[in-house]
Amino acid sequence: MDWQFILSVSLTTAFGPQAIVFALAAIGLNMHFGYTGLVNFGQVGFIAIGAYTVAMGVDTFGLSFWLCVFLTFFTASVWALVLGVPTLRLRTDYLAIVTIASGEIIRLVLRANTFTDTTGGAAGIQNFAGDFFGLNPFTGDRKALNIPGTDVGVTYSANQFWVLLIGWSIVALTCLFVYLLVRSPWGRVLKAIREDEDAVRSLGKNVYVYKLQSLAIGGVIGAVGGIIFAVSRQSVVPDSLGTALTFFAYVALVLGGAARVLGPVLGSIVFFFLSAFVDVALREAIEADVITFLVGSEVGVVRNILVGVGLMALMVFRPQGIIGDKSEVAVSVRR
Amino acid sequence: MSPDRRTLHLLFAFVLAATVLLGSASPSGAQEPSDDEREVAVNVVDRKGTADRQDDEPVGGVVIVVTDDSDVEVDEIETDEDGKATITLPGEGQFTATLDLDSLDEDVGLPREGRDAISIDPNRARILNFTLGDRERASSSTWDKVPQLIFNGFSFGLVIAITSVGLSLIYGTTGLVNFSHSEHVTWGAVVAWWINVDHDLHIIPAALIAIAIGAASGAIVNRLVWSRLRSRGMSLVAMMIVSIGLSLAARSLLQLLFGGVFRPYRQFYRQGGIDIGPITTTPKILWMIALIIVVIVAIASLLQYTRIGKAMRAVADNGDLAASSGIDVDRVILFVWALGGGLAALGGILFGLQQQVQFEMGFRLLLLMFAGITLGGLGTAYGALVGSFVVGMFIEVSTLVVPTELKNVGALLVLVVVLLVRPQGILGRAERIG
Numbered sequence: 152m153d154w155q156f157i158l159s160v161s162l163t164t165a166f167g168p169q170a171i172v173f174a175l176a177a178i179g180l181n182m183h184f185g186y187t188g189l190v191n192f193g194q195v196g197f198i199a200i201g202a203y204t205v206a207m208g209v210d211t212f213g214l215s216f217w218l219c220v221f222l223t224f225f226t227a228s229v230w231a232l233v234l235g236v237p238t239l240r241l242r243t244d245y246l247a248i249v250t251i252a253s254g255e256i257i258r259l260v261l262r263a264n265t266f267t268d269t270t271g272g273a274a275g276i277q278n279f280a281g282d283f284f285g286l287n288p289f290t291g292d293r294k295a296l297n298i299p300g301t302d303v304g305v306t307y308s309a310n311q312f313w314v315l316l317i318g319w320s321i322v323a324l325t326c327l328f329v330y331l332l333v334r335s336p337w338g339r340v341l342k343a344i345r346e347d348e349d350a351v352r353s354l355g356k357n358v359y360v361y362k363l364q365s366l367a368i369g370g371v372i373g374a375v376g377g378i379i380f381a382v383s384r385q386s387v388v389p390d391s392l393g394t395a396l397t398f399f400a401y402v403a404l405v406l407g408g409a410a411r412v413l414g415p416v417l418g419s420i421v422f423f424f425l426s427a428f429v430d431v432a433l434r435e436a437i438e439a440d441v442i443t444f445l446v447g448s449e450v451g452v453v454r455n456i457l458v459g460v461g462l463m464a465l466m467v468f469r470p471q472g473i474i475g476d477k478s479e480v481a482v483s484v485r486r
Numbered sequence: 487m488s489p490d491r492r493t494l495h496l497l498f499a500f501v502l503a504a505t506v507l508l509g510s511a512s513p514s515g516a517q518e519p520s521d522d523e524r525e526v527a528v529n530v531v532d533r534k535g536t537a538d539r540q541d542d543e544p545v546g547g548v549v550i551v552v553t554d555d556s557d558v559e560v561d562e563i564e565t566d567e568d569g570k571a572t573i574t575l576p577g578e579g580q581f582t583a584t585l586d587l588d589s590l591d592e593d594v595g596l597p598r599e600g601r602d603a604i605s606i607d608p609n610r611a612r613i614l615n616f617t618l619g620d621r622e623r624a625s626s627s628t629w630d631k632v633p634q635l636i637f638n639g640f641s642f643g644l645v646i647a648i649t650s651v652g653l654s655l656i657y658g659t660t661g662l663v664n665f666s667h668s669e670h671v672t673w674g675a676v677v678a679w680w681i682n683v684d685h686d687l688h689i690i691p692a693a694l695i696a697i698a699i700g701a702a703s704g705a706i707v708n709r710l711v712w713s714r715l716r717s718r719g720m721s722l723v724a725m726m727i728v729s730i731g732l733s734l735a736a737r738s739l740l741q742l743l744f745g746g747v748f749r750p751y752r753q754f755y756r757q758g759g760i761d762i763g764p765i766t767t768t769p770k771i772l773w774m775i776a777l778i779i780v781v782i783v784a785i786a787s788l789l790q791y792t793r794i795g796k797a798m799r800a801v802a803d804n805g806d807l808a809a810s811s812g813i814d815v816d817r818v819i820l821f822v823w824a825l826g827g828g829l830a831a832l833g834g835i836l837f838g839l840q841q842q843v844q845f846e847m848g849f850r851l852l853l854l855m856f857a858g859i860t861l862g863g864l865g866t867a868y869g870a871l872v873g874s875f876v877v878g879m880f881i882e883v884s885t886l887v888v889p890t891e892l893k894n895v896g897a898l899l900v901l902v903v904v905l906l907v908r909p910q911g912i913l914g915r916a917e918r919i920g
Contacts (some may be wrong), residue, residue, distance in 0.1 A: 164542065173631040190723055192665075192730065236527065237905035244663045245909070247726055248860060249901055256898045259766065265889045394849075398734050452742045459735025466728045 152439055155302050157431045163305040164427035168383035170419045171318035172198070175376030176323055176400040177407070177415030182369030183402075185196075185409035185480075186333055187362060188345035189387025190243050193234065193250030195396040196257045197370040200227050202387045203261060203270065209279035211269050216282035220378060227374035230427050231367035239362040246366075252471070262389035275388035283382055287313040314383045322416060325372055330412045341365055344408075374398075395455060399426075400456055405465045408475025417473060421427075430454055518908020526606055526677055528583065530569040532618045544569025545618060549589035552606075555580040564589075571605075573614075576906030581606040634765040635883045641771050643878020644778040645840065647871045649833030649848075650855040651785060652704070658802030659815075660824050661722050662712065666733035667830060667855065669740065670707075671848030674700040674831020675838040676744050682751050689839070690754045697831045704827020705820055707732075712823075713816065733849075748842040763812050781832065782871060783827075789867055795820055802865055817864040850894075854878070857897040862903050863914025874911055876900075 164170065176194050204226045208219030234253055238246040260266065262273040270276070289309040297304030302411040307315065331336050340361055343351045352358050381387045399422065407418020433450045436442040445453065471477040530545045545565065552561040554571050560581065565571040574641045575581055585602040597618050604614050678696035682689045711732065715725055757768040789795040800808040801818045811814045830848075837847060854877055862873025877897055884896040904911065 188723065192724055237902045237909075241905065242907050243723060244726070244864070245860070245905060247663060247665075248856045249898070249905070252856065252898045252901060255853060256895050259892065260895060263889065265892065275815070347917070395734060398730060401730070405727075449742055452738045455738035456735050456742070459731045459733070459738060462731030463728050463735070466724050466731065467718075472722065481686050 152432070152433050152441065157428065157435060158303045159306065159401060160431045161424050162303065163307065165420050165424035165425070166315070166319075167307070167360050168311065168314050168318060168379060170423040171315070171322055172376045172380040172383070173396075173400050173403050173422070174322050174416045174419035175325060175379065176373045176396070177404040177419055178322075178329060178403050179369035179371075179373035179376070180400055181409055181411075182329065182365055182372065182417045184336065184342045184404065185411070185414070186345060188243065188348075189239075189362060189363040189366060190247040191234075191250045191252035191366065191369070192247050192394075192397055193252075194236075194373050194400050195392055195394060196250070196254040197230065197373035198377035198380055198396060199257045199261065199389075199392045201255070202381035202392070202467030203276075203377075205272060206276040206372070206376050206381050206387045207281045209277045209282075210271070216280065223374050223378060224371050227371045228367045231370040232363065235363045239366065249298075249392070251397075254392075254397060257460055258389050258392050261392075270389075271387075273389060275386060275391075277386045280382040281392040284310055284313065284385075289313050311383070314379065316341050318383070319380050321375060322389075325375070326412050326416060329372075333412070337364075339362075339383045376384055395458075398462060399458060402462050402465070404472075405462065405470065406472050408472035409470075410476070410479040411474050412474060413473075414474055421473070426454060426458070429457060521560035526575060526583075527613045528563070528565065528571045528573060528616070529613065530565050530571075530585075530616045530618065545590070547589065548585035548616075551584045551586055553582050553584065554592060555582075573604070577913065583614055590618070593774065614773060630764070632883070634766065635885060636879065637765045637767065639879035639882030640875075641775050641840070641878075642768075642882055643875040644775060644782075645833055645837050646858050646878045647852060647856050647874035648776075648778050648781060648836070649830050649851060649874035650858050650870045650874045651867055652822070652829045653855055654704045654862070654865060654870035655798065655802065655822045655867055656826050657859070658867070659798065659805070659819050660716065662729065663722075663726050665726065665729045665852070666707075666736060667826070668705060668848035669733055670700060670827050670830035670850060671834035672737070672740055672845060673703060673834070673839070673848075674827075675834035675847060676740055676845070677831070678835045679744075679749060679751060679838065679843045682753075683749070686752075689751045689835075693832070693835045696835060697828050700831025701824040702826030704823040704825075704830070707827070708820055708823035713819070714752040737849060744845050745845075746845065748844045750842045751839060754839055772840060774839065778836070781829075785829075785867070793834040794818070798822055799867070802867075831878075854881070854897050857901045859911075860901055861911055863911030866911075866913050869913035871909055876912075 161332075171241055176198055179197065180191060183191045204223045206221040208214040208222060209216055214222075233244070234250055238249050253260055258303040261270045263270075264272055266272070287310060289312045291309055293306055293308045294312070295304055330404075333341065340351060340356055344358055344361055344407040348358055351361075396430050403418035404415045405418070406422055407416065408414030430450055433442065433445065433453060434447055437450070439448055441445065465472065470480045506509075511740075528550060530548045530550075531546050532543045544567070546567040546569055548565045548569075550563050550565070550571065551559055551572070552563070552575070553559050560576055561573055564572040574581060580602055582605045585597060587602060588621035591853055597616060604616070604617075606614065620647075649671050652670070653664060656662060656664050656667070670722075674696050678689065678692050680686050681695055687695075711728070712725070715728065757770055759766045759768055761881040769802050786868070789799055797808065797813045797818045798813075798821065800813055801815055801822075805815055808818075833851075834848060837851065855874065858874030858877040859870045860873065861876060862869030862871065877900060880900055881893045881896050885893050887898060
């Protein structure tokens, strides 16, 4: 077993494009769950909306890449209204039920043969981000950055470096945005809704509108993650947008610490480090015949089992995650 | 699963894969083509109008005519029962294989427009695939399909109803929206498959054992997880997230143990159709409908007339009041979990008989179950039955206008419209929420 290789791959994944996507998805969920107490199980739907707005806009409708990026704000907000208008007047259960269905519905519609001319069907859409990579100032081969004095480090291609530079900048800006939002009077109302909806209502605030706004903002942030998801691969395929993605984002959020601005970012980095570590270590162990009861193709499944168990364990034993505050996480009945 | 059983499964999967690979590469044995004679394998498959590859069926007895570039017929072949045939090309040159549409049976679909003829590239093509079922037959008008669709909706709605009663009762008694209910459904079907196929027991006794195991599993999961979380005072929102984690973990575990493939039960797999008026069905579907109706009547009697049934409805209605009038709420909840687990297992087995067993089968039903119980009124047992039934009917009949692959989208639409118009559902009681 090559531990240097395993650690290097894990570090590369932990700071790679995937971690950016899930950091943004989890920041969006933090807006919903962490600050407003809404349970959105369809964040993958917003990721899909972001990814396909850009891919379909460029490839199918021939729009400019940058226009499509702006359009995403619009499409994701509309989707939030579709989900929120019928459910947010009701108990939070209804939002959870509708959203878990919505993510799967989006995938089914995107992969349907009927709309292949528009959506690309099950094969998806490829090569639509030429405008973005055209601005790439980095050139040359893959570069490795090692931790000084060791052979352990990260390796990215020039295009990946460009995605990472822009991606992590967006994450930083989004965190700043969320920080300012939740410290504003508007943000205090959100937290009050999370703690006691009826009390807020009795103070004359329109809880329904606040919830809709929170759902839309968190959804748009998730959709921006979706753009990075699509651009970093230069490809969108409906079946890569399964329901499991939502739960990865939840694990990232709860692991880092809900209701903390940097919680989801930390959570995403740690989650992808652990996930890649388990993944590569298992594959290495199988190759080296240390583990004989699994085959390589089952590693992803084992990882999903661990994600599921991890989410349960976190919610039960450490709901505040790494940097959260237990009194801010709505996990126990206080009344 | 024991290690040697796993090895056996892997071996099975490997042999299956190898057979498929070899089968498609050289269907008539590995004969090397001579210089001037080339063989081309032909497959004819009915896709049944769906993207789902699992329900594809090979079509035998199809005549395929091969012509050369000046439209002279050089070969005429007929597919065998595996939908396979071999064309022998007389030499170099451009040839075209054309499907004789008149040789197709009435009940198989037609190929997509323009895909009934495939030109054979003399240098590369070794395999020709004809896919049928991409185009509807013009002969069967829309209205002719209505009775069949209503019947399909009827039987499918009953399956959803039987699985969702437990989900609704659990919600009613504990307030938990249990997203892992779908895995109780799959678990029942998979256990029955193991007993049926690995232990070679007929499906009926196997199903009875699996239902008992399903009921026990429901009770055990409640004891190990949910009753503990309730006594810790965990909020319902947090429990919902725990149930999502449990769902993902359990589904992946089932995927690991059972593999990703669709597998049928030993008995009642392929049955000849019988015609009742305008409807074509199979004996197993009719038995299934009868069985579900009996079970539903039994559940209704249980809820209506027995002590425990009345207690269940009382707890679902108002837990605190029920407790203060002397009902042992924890015992009732345990019973609800066992009932829910058993019914989920039964529903899973019936769903597996209707289609096939697969690790995601329950998850595919989950959306429909939620649509059903929301439509009927969250937390009510009878509402779950009515709502699920309506949802099943709606999505089948909706295929009149909606492509089959998109029929489940209609379920979400139902959900959204119901929440907008009557959020308490058909049988739910209006309460001021927000």
